Amino acid sequence: MIQLYMPLNFIGSSYREIKQGLIDVEQMFTLLKVNAEIKDKPGAKPLHVGPAEVVFENVSFAYDPARPILKNLSLRVPPGKTVAIVGPSGAGKSTISRLLYRFYDVNGGRILIDGQDISQVTQTSLRAAIGMVPQDTVLFNDTIRYNIRYGRPDATDEEVVAAARMAQINDFVMSLPKGYDALVGERGLKLSGGEKQRVSIARTILKGPPILILDEATSALDSFTEHQIQAALRKVSENRTTLVIAHRLSTVVDADEIIVLERGQVAERGTHDELLAENGIYAAMWNRQRQVDQAREILKEAEKEG
Numbered sequence: 001m002i003q004l005y006m007p008l009n010f011i012g013s014s015y016r017e018i019k020q021g022l023i024d025v026e027q028m029f030t031l032l033k034v035n036a037e038i039k040d041k042p043g044a045k046p047l048h049v050g051p052a053e054v055v056f057e058n059v060s061f062a063y064d065p066a067r068p069i070l071k072n073l074s075l076r077v078p079p080g081k082t083v084a085i086v087g088p089s090g091a092g093k094s095t096i097s098r099l100l101y102r103f104y105d106v107n108g109g110r111i112l113i114d115g116q117d118i119s120q121v122t123q124t125s126l127r128a129a130i131g132m133v134p135q136d137t138v139l140f141n142d143t144i145r146y147n148i149r150y151g152r153p154d155a156t157d158e159e160v161v162a163a164a165r166m167a168q169i170n171d172f173v174m175s176l177p178k179g180y181d182a183l184v185g186e187r188g189l190k191l192s193g194g195e196k197q198r199v200s201i202a203r204t205i206l207k208g209p210p211i212l213i214l215d216e217a218t219s220a221l222d223s224f225t226e227h228q229i230q231a232a233l234r235k236v237s238e239n240r241t242t243l244v245i246a247h248r249l250s251t252v253v254d255a256d257e258i259i260v261l262e263r264g265q266v267a268e269r270g271t272h273d274e275l276l277a278e279n280g281i282y283a284a285m286w287n288r289q290r291q292v293d294q295a296r297e298i299l300k301e302a303e304k305e306g
């Protein structure tokens with residue numbers, strides 16, 4: 001029954017968006033699911049963000065009690081630093097980002113921001129402190145300008161363009177006949193995964209949160225797009241506490257710490273150089289990726305010549 005009533009509540013609270021037909025149905029249901037599962041504790045206080053240190057303390061989590069996903073996971077992202085999570089598909093990498101954004105509550109342990117347990121603070125204050133660049137950004141059926149400005153509704157046009165420049169998407173936008181007034185989303189221009197992710201990065205730059213979660217797209221991007229996205233991500237994560245969920249290894253080389261996750265547990269941790277020297281799982285993943293990249297380059301060259 002609750003399921004049936006939820007959409008009505010939701011429509012009530014998001015009247016403005018529904019009225020303007022801006023919100024994507026898929027996104028609406030994603031939000032619904034989240035709202036239904038997580039609530040503020042009675043008397044929850046706002047999060048006070050200081051230097052923005054993120055700590056996972058013996059965190060355990062399962063979507064389904066019969067199948068644990070994270071087991072006793074501990075990690076620390078020091079203020080302003082970048083920690084990258086790598087590991088095989090299904091290891092639980094994206095789950096870590098969903099828990100930090102509190103799409104779900106942990107089953108064991110705690111997640112702390114500047115010493116405050118995130119399950120005890122208001123969701124609004126938590127989400128105001130975190131910028132999330134998800135794997136698959138859902139855009140509103142509106143202009144590019146609106147989609148970027150969503151990060152900070154009172155931003156000026158100049159600030160929107162400045163954010164787009166930093167996110168390496170301004171040139172693309174300027175190449176569209178309508179520029180920033182071009183309509184995107186289901187009922188407008190269909191952007192590629194890489195373009196959507198850069199719009200999302202621009203939105204996050206505008207929001208300017210002290211903590212960032214970057215969940216890389218899993219889909220293969222061409223090397224030009226990948227390069228542009230990496231440059232955008234580097235800019236946005238500078239001096240911000242950043243958790244990168246890396247599905248490819250090229251983004252993690254500069255991370256202050258790399259955590260290799262395997263079946264929900266930390267298998268290795270260290271910097272890129274330390275992990276290569278260890279010659280374990282990370283080194284094997286790195287070598288494999290290099291071989292794949294080299295093979296791709298050789299194929300490309302052969303295509304050009306042939």
Ligand code: ATP
Nearest residue numbers: 063064069088089090091092093094095096218247
């Ligand atoms: P990838 O690199 O393929 O994105 P990942 O390491 O990010 O993988 P997660 O998305 O964290 O993996 O998923 C970890 C496990 O949890 C997977 O086995 C997945 O099937 C399962 N899982 C993810 N989301 C849900 C969900 N909403 N309900 C139930 N199981 C889920």
